[in-house]
Amino acid sequence: MIRAEKKYEIHDVRKGYANRTLYINLSNNEITIKSVSDEMKEKFIGGKGFDLWIMWNSLPNDRIVKWNDPENEICISSGPLGGNIFYPGSGKSIVTAISPLTGIIIDSNVGGYFGPYLKFSGFDVIEIQGKADKDVIIYIDGIKGLIQIEEVEDSDKLSEYSHELTQQLTERYASDENEKQRISVVSSGPGAKYTKWGMLNFSWFVRGRNWGSSKQAGRGGIGTVFRDKNLKALVCRSPKVTINSNKPADLETARELGKAHSQEIIRLDPKQNEMRRVGTGHLPDIMNVTDLLPTENFRFGMHKQISGKDIPYSREVMRKIYSGKEGADGCWIGCTVSCSHYTEGHTVLTGPFKSNKVIVDGPEYETIAGCGSNWGVWDPKWVLETNFYCDTYGLDTISVGTGIAFVMECYEEGILNKEITGGLELNFGNAEAALELIHQMAKGKGFGIIVGQGIREMKKNFVENYGADPQFLNDIGMEHKGLEFSEYITKESLAQQGGYGLALKGPQHDEAWLIFDDQIRNSIPSFEDKAMALRWFPLWRTWFGLNGLCKLPWNDIQPESQANYPIKDPKTGQLVRAKIPDHVEWYAKYYSAVTGRISTPDDLIVMSERVYNFQRIFNIRLGQGLREGDSNLPYRAMGPVTILEYESRQKRYDGQLQELGIDVSDKPTDEKIKILRKYREDQYLKLQEAVYKERGWNQNGCPTIEKVRELGLDFDDIIKIIRPYQ
Numbered sequence: 138m139i140r141a142e143k144k145y146e147i148h149d150v151r152k153g154y155a156n157r158t159l160y161i162n163l164s165n166n167e168i169t170i171k172s173v174s175d176e177m178k179e180k181f182i183g184g185k186g187f188d189l190w191i192m193w194n195s196l197p198n199d200r201i202v203k204w205n206d207p208e209n210e211i212c213i214s215s216g217p218l219g220g221n222i223f224y225p226g227s228g229k230s231i232v233t234a235i236s237p238l239t240g241i242i243i244d245s246n247v248g249g250y251f252g253p254y255l256k257f258s259g260f261d262v263i264e265i266q267g268k269a270d271k272d273v274i275i276y277i278d279g280i281k282g283l284i285q286i287e288e289v290e291d292s293d294k295l296s297e298y299s300h301e302l303t304q305q306l307t308e309r310y311a312s313d314e315n316e317k318q319r320i321s322v323v324s325s326g327p328g329a330k331y332t333k334w335g336m337l338n339f340s341w342f343v344r345g346r347n348w349g350s351s352k353q354a355g356r357g358g359i360g361t362v363f364r365d366k367n368l369k370a371l372v373c374r375s376p377k378v379t380i381n382s383n384k385p386a387d388l389e390t391a392r393e394l395g396k397a398h399s400q401e402i403i404r405l406d407p408k409q410n411e412m413r414r415v416g417t418g419h420l421p422d423i424m425n426v427t428d429l430l431p432t433e434n435f436r437f438g439m440h441k442q443i444s445g446k447d448i449p450y451s452r453e454v455m456r457k458i459y460s461g462k463e464g465a466d467g468c469w470i471g472c473t474v475s476c477s478h479y480t481e482g483h484t485v486l487t488g489p490f491k492s493n494k495v496i497v498d499g500p501e502y503e504t505i506a507g508c509g510s511n512w513g514v515w516d517p518k519w520v521l522e523t524n525f526y527c528d529t530y531g532l533d534t535i536s537v538g539t540g541i542a543f544v545m546e547c548y549e550e551g552i553l554n555k556e557i558t559g560g561l562e563l564n565f566g567n568a569e570a571a572l573e574l575i576h577q578m579a580k581g582k583g584f585g586i587i588v589g590q591g592i593r594e595m596k597k598n599f600v601e602n603y604g605a606d607p608q609f610l611n612d613i614g615m616e617h618k619g620l621e622f623s624e625y626i627t628k629e630s631l632a633q634q635g636g637y638g639l640a641l642k643g644p645q646h647d648e649a650w651l652i653f654d655d656q657i658r659n660s661i662p663s664f665e666d667k668a669m670a671l672r673w674f675p676l677w678r679t680w681f682g683l684n685g686l687c688k689l690p691w692n693d694i695q696p697e698s699q700a701n702y703p704i705k706d707p708k709t710g711q712l713v714r715a716k717i718p719d720h721v722e723w724y725a726k727y728y729s730a731v732t733g734r735i736s737t738p739d740d741l742i743v744m745s746e747r748v749y750n751f752q753r754i755f756n757i758r759l760g761q762g763l764r765e766g767d768s769n770l771p772y773r774a775m776g777p778v779t780i781l782e783y784e785s786r787q788k789r790y791d792g793q794l795q796e797l798g799i800d801v802s803d804k805p806t807d808e809k810i811k812i813l814r815k816y817r818e819d820q821y822l823k824l825q826e827a828v829y830k831e832r833g834w835n836q837n838g839c840p841t842i843e844k845v846r847e848l849g850l851d852f853d854d855i856i857k858i859i860r861p862y863q
Contacts, residue, residue, distance in 0.1 A: 138288040140273065141166035147259055147282045147376075152386050153217025153731045154178060158191065159260040161275060161286065163366055164207055164267030168284050173261055180849060182683040183216035185244050186748040187262045188233040192242070193755060195266060198854065201760050204237040204358070205365050207268045213252060213323075213371075214262040217732050219685020220253030221383050221471075224395035224727060225402055226687030228253055228469020230339070236357035236642070237333040238536075238591050239619035241756045243357025243642050246682055248468030248477065249339025250321035253685070254279065254375035257382050269367040276310065277373045280319075289369050299326040300495070300529040302370060303340045303349040310372050317342040322349065323371040325360035326531030331581035332589025334536040335360025338528060341468060350479060350498050352468045355533035356645055357620055364531070378470060386733030394727045398720075399473040402694045406474070407463075410693050411452065414463045416476035417502035418455030422447050424506065427657055429626045431511040433565045434542035435615055435773050436782050438626040440515065449515045450505050458517055474689050483521045487572045490525075500524040506624035507538020512545060513565030522572060530579040535645075536591065539621035541571050543592050543614050552605045558584045592616040612772040618643040618761070627774050630656040632667040635824050638770045639671060641752050641762075647688075648675040654715050660704045661712055668827035669711055677716070679745040684728065691720045747848040750833075750840045754850075757839065758858050764838035767825060775817045780806045783813075837862045 148155070160169040173187075181190045192210050196202050202209055211234045221227040230252025236243035255263055258279020265275070272289040289295060296302045303322045311317045322340040329335025337360045338351035354360075376382075385391045406412055410419045424430035425448045428438035440448050447453065460481035467475035480497040500520050508523040509515065527534045541563075547553045548563040555562060561570045561584065577585025587598060592614045599605040615622040620643025627633040633656075636649030651670055654660045661670050681688045695717055702714045721738045729735045736744075756762025776790075777783040783790055783806050790813060791801045797816060801809055829836060833844035839862040845851050 138290065139285055140288050141168055141286040143168040143170070143284045145170055145259060145282045145284065147279065149384055150256060150382060151384050152733050153383050154183070155256050155259050155261045157260050158187070158262040158264060159277070159284065160264045160266070161284075162267040163265065163269040163273060163286070163368070166286055168286070170260075178217075180747060181751075182744050182748065183261060184214050184219070184229075184685055185231040185233065185679070185682040185752075187214045188212035188231055188244070189242065189748065189752055189755060191262060191264050192233060193751075195264065198758070202235060204235045204240065204362060208266060209235045209362060211265045211359065211362055211366070212262055213255065215252035215256050216683055216685030217383075218728060220256055220378065221380075221385075221391065221395070221731070222378060222469075223380050223392045223471055225399055225471070225473045225690040226469075227685060228467075228472060229681070229685050229687050230354075231682045232337060232354040232359050234357075234359050234362045235759070236359070236619070237361045238358050238593070238621075239643055239761075241618070241642065241759050241761050242752060243359060243620075244682065244752075245336075245354035245356045245359055246647060247337070247339050247354035248352035248687065250341040250375070250469065251323050251339045251371065251373055253378070253469065254319075254321045254373040257375050257378060258373055263371070265366065265368070268365065272367050272369040274306070274369050275371045277371075279373065279375050295369065297327050298529045299324045299338045299351070299531050303338065303351060306370055306372050307340070307342055307349045310374055316374075317349075318344060319375045319377070321373050321375070324369070324531075325363050326529055327579040327581075328527070328530030328532040328575070328589070329360035329364045331586055332532065332578050333358045333361050333591050333594075334533045334540070334578075334589055335362070335364060335531050336533040337363055338531070343466070345465075346481070346496070348496055350466075350468075350477070350496070351528065352477065352498070353528065353533070355535060357642060358533075360531045360533075383731060385731040387730040391727060391730035394723055394730065398690060398723060401696055402473045402690060405697070406694045409695065412474050412476040412689060412693050415452055415455045415459060416478045418450075418459065418478065418500070418505070419452045420502040421450035421505050421510070422452060424625070425510075428629075429652060429656070431506055431542075431624050431626055433513045434511060434546040434613060435622070435626060436546070436779070437785060438628075440510070448510075449517060450509060450520070454517060458521075472687070474687070474694070476689060480521055483518075483525060485525065486518065486522050487569065488526060488576050490529075495525055497521050497525045498528060503624050504534040504538070507535050507542075508571070511538050511542040511624065512568065512571055514568045514571075516568070519568035519572075522568075523575065526572065526575050526579075530575065532575065532578065535623050536621040537575065538624065539615050540588055540592055540595070541574060543595065544574075544588055545571075546613055547599060547605070547610075550609075552599055552603060552610075557603065591619065592621055593619045609778075611769075612778045615771055615773060616644075617770055617774075618766055620644055622774070625652055627652065628776050631820055631824055632661055632670060634770060634774055634821055635667060635671050635828055636674075637774060638821070639767050639825065639828055640675070641749070641756065644774075648678055650674075654712065658704070660715065664824055664827045666710070666712065667824055668831040670715075671824075671828045672831045673711075673716070673742070676742050676745040676749055677721070679749050680724075680741050683744060683748060686724075691717060691724070696720065743848075747850060750844060750848055751850060751855075753834075753840055754845075754855055754858055757862070762838070763862060764825070764829075764836065767838055768822070770821065772814060772818070775821060776813055777810060780810070783810050835863065839863065
């Protein structure tokens with residue numbers, strides 16, 4: 138049944154913008170088309186910037202909106218550079234909402250075709266508010282110029298499982314076999330309904346295997362918000378995409394830049410990280426060798442028996458697991474990185490699809506580390522199993538991985554037992570028990586529902602109901618601001634501790650991945666070095682999220698000229714080599730060629746700085762976003778919590794204490810842990826102060842009025858929010 142319908146006139150995209158947004162309210166079935174102003178493009182650029190500005194103006198400002206209030210919104214936007222098929226990595230979108238885990242804005246970067254297809258169908262952003270009383274599908278037809286809200290009928294017989302639902306809706310909305318590639322579906326699954334770890338699958342149809350693959354907007358429970366609104370799916374049917382669909386201001390220059398970058402990738406990638414063959418699957422053995430691979434709830438940084446050599450998730454192992462061939466599986470048209478690998482023919486071991494042979498989209502590094510090494514599981518078949526079920530149940534593998542790792546340590550410490558877990562033996566290494574928790578999350582039953590509320594809620598539960606020590610749980614529970622950590626050991630990297638603790642949405646590496654420069658290259662040794670890096674890198678990475686771009690072409694295949702750059706600029710002392718200057722220059726030229734807005738690399742940083750500070754202020758409006766929220770990292774992110782951890786690296790830690798002038802010869806391990814802890818926590822606080830100063834924030838962690846005016850954000854309602862904290 139069609140609940141609401143609106144026809145619209147299709148306009149060409151101009152200089153990367155459709156110049157319209159789509160508003161849908163599921164409570165009253167309202168469909169409204171709004172214009173994009175020049176000021177909105179100038180100040181907020183696109184992508185996350187558009188999402189945040191729209192939410193700022195649409196959410197009630199007289200109270201704090203909760204994640205499950207009807208007023209909460211889901212916004213999806215690509216960006217002015219999104220959808221180009223001649224420049225690598227131009228298929229990204231950003232999804233925003235108020236997170237069930239954190240209570241503040243979550244933004245999640247995702248591939249797949251929906252964002253570009255939405256723009257080419259006429260809209261820079263889709264903004265969804267309200268709640269439907271029954272499951273509905275939002276359908277956008279960019280060929281006919283038609284928007285519909287459709288009620289899901291029992292007779293539709295649509296699957297609750299995301300991988301099946303994607304195939305069903307691709308078939309349903311494609312007019313024929315040749316049109317399936319013009320359909321993109323956004324959906325979740327039953328796990329999103331019953332947990333706070335829900336994610337969204339964004340699909341693209343792969344003709345060669347007759348299958349709708351997906352990329353995930355995973356972080357912060359966006360899929361949970363989606364299902365709370367009784368959204369079954371979003372579907373977009375796009376016009377044909379061409380090299381001129383974005384109508385760049387200077388198509389020839391934009392194409393030449395894309396050609397040069399693509400040729401560089403094809404030439405250099407086989408010599409570097411092999412993204413086109415193994416993608417992020419090249420990372421686990423590198424992380425293991427460098428003691429950075431999360432193992433057994435971040436207690437260790439490598440396999441206990443296999444150090445300094447390949448592990449069962451090595452590049453060579455992953456090369457055999459992934460199907461297809463080099464460069465064959467990009468998540469957007471024309472992306473030469475093509476890192477989106479898949480595994481064909483996995484025989485399901487558990488659950489409702491047991492014994493079926495299925496396609497698994499991945500696994501990516503974060504899933505391998507989170508649901509493999511961090512559980513003490515070293516058999517790839519269980520990672521594939523977890524990957525498949527999390528995707529089809531609509532669950533974020535990072536939160537699932539980190540959350541269940543926390544549960545396993547609690548079980549081994551005697552905080553939990555079989556009576557509490559419903560008979561599950563949740564020791565490290567027990568992949569089958571972990572899978573049972575995941576199945577329970579999808580059914581809304583059992584101990585899995587307690588786990589699926591996230592580590593922050595589990596800590597409260599275990600203290601109140603099972604008498605756990607709150608300090609110990611805070612030390613080992615790897616969440617911050619309510620969001621579970623992504624998969625890197627940060628104990629020896631103060632910069633990466635800041636990269637997690639000072640991130641706007643919580644500990645996700647997409648803002649600042651500095652661990653190699655800090656710990657391996659040792660190129661940012663001082664507080665000032667780290668603080669400068671913790672200003673520039675979050676801003677630069679934010680810029681990709683404003684424009685519909687993937688960061689991997691910038692970062693993971695580096696030009697040969699990179700070797701000629703000093704690590705630091707001899708005049709300013711700022712880190713140079715990690716910025717990859719040639720690529721930064723290319724992106725400035727690319728942005729200029731598409732939008733017609735002539736820009737330098739410094740201009741790009743200012744664009745991001747404006748949006749970054751705006752998001753910080755939005756968090757303050759939502760009752761958070763100040764100094765207190767940036768402090769209180771779980772101590773395990775900083776150093777060893779337990780005697781087992783300390784003694785596993787005793788030579789390292791004793792040496793560090795001796796460098797501080799402390800005689801360790803007569804001190805028991807627990808005393809050494811306390812001394813080291815005091816030092817490391819003090820170091821983090823000093824870094825926090827240095828970063829605030831570098832970012833133009835006061836010691837409350839609030840952007841100053843001077844900074845807001847400098848960025849052109851001195852709107853009355855923004856000044857009103859921040860004035861009490863000056």
